[in-house]
Amino acid sequence: MNIIMLGAPGAGKGTQAAVLCEHFGIPTISTGNMIREALKNGTEMGLKAKSYMDDGKLVPDEVVIGIVKERLSEDDCKKGFILDGFPRTIPQAEALDAMGVEIQYVINIDVPDETITKRMSGRRVCENCGRPYHIESLKPAKDGVCDDCGGTLVQRKDDHPDTVLARLAVYHKETEPLAEYYRKQGKLVNVAGKDTVAATTEAVLKAIEA
Numbered sequence: 001m002n003i004i005m006l007g008a009p010g011a012g013k014g015t016q017a018a019v020l021c022e023h024f025g026i027p028t029i030s031t032g033n034m035i036r037e038a039l040k041n042g043t044e045m046g047l048k049a050k051s052y053m054d055d056g057k058l059v060p061d062e063v064v065i066g067i068v069k070e071r072l073s074e075d076d077c078k079k080g081f082i083l084d085g086f087p088r089t090i091p092q093a094e095a096l097d098a099m100g101v102e103i104q105y106v107i108n109i110d111v112p113d114e115t116i117t118k119r120m121s122g123r124r125v126c127e128n129c130g131r132p133y134h135i136e137s138l139k140p141a142k143d144g145v146c147d148d149c150g151g152t153l154v155q156r157k158d159d160h161p162d163t164v165l166a167r168l169a170v171y172h173k174e175t176e177p178l179a180e181y182y183r184k185q186g187k188l189v190n191v192a193g194k195d196t197v198a199a200t201t202e203a204v205l206k207a208i209e210a
């Protein structure tokens, strides 16, 4: 099963991807996490991506397409995968099609902008493994500590309010048109994501009859 998670930043793509990853036993490929990891490791690509990320802009298509192509060729992707945060532009979606990758479902998590801006201020991520949390709605067992790996929970620099507005503008311009792209391919499933995490998960699983 190959799945794409679509939606605005902060819509809950990463959280729902983690559920599907567990449910199907397939890896999540998060381009955002891969870029942050590259940055942490000081690679050339990571350093180049930093200024785009910090400003809430998209990293150039050719860079992200290269990362995804390489990652999808790894063995653990053979039985399926969940793409979280890719594609984000029409050229990225076209590149994925050109790779011959068969996608079964594109799950579009729909959350109004006002909810997104409120949510983002409480979002935290594990600085080690990237797992997302929220200070009110998705708390770790121990404050500030990741349940999975014991890493420290931090606020992403690009989750600060000004950057969130920039990211939302980019989302509406560059990424939202992908819903229509995949609707035409018959792969789009729309899921309401403005209520609780559990309600969204239920809707996601129902939509793909999992």
Ligand code: AMP
Pocket: 009, 031, 032, 033, 035, 052, 053, 054, 056, 057, 058, 059, 060, 061, 064, 084, 085, 086, 087, 088, 089, 092, 158, 167
């Ligand atoms: P995310 O963690 O998915 O919100 O991604 C964080 C940042 O990484 C984005 O704001 C972009 O700067 C960059 N990024 C992640 N995925 C992509 C992508 N598919 N295309 C371009 N930039 C991306």
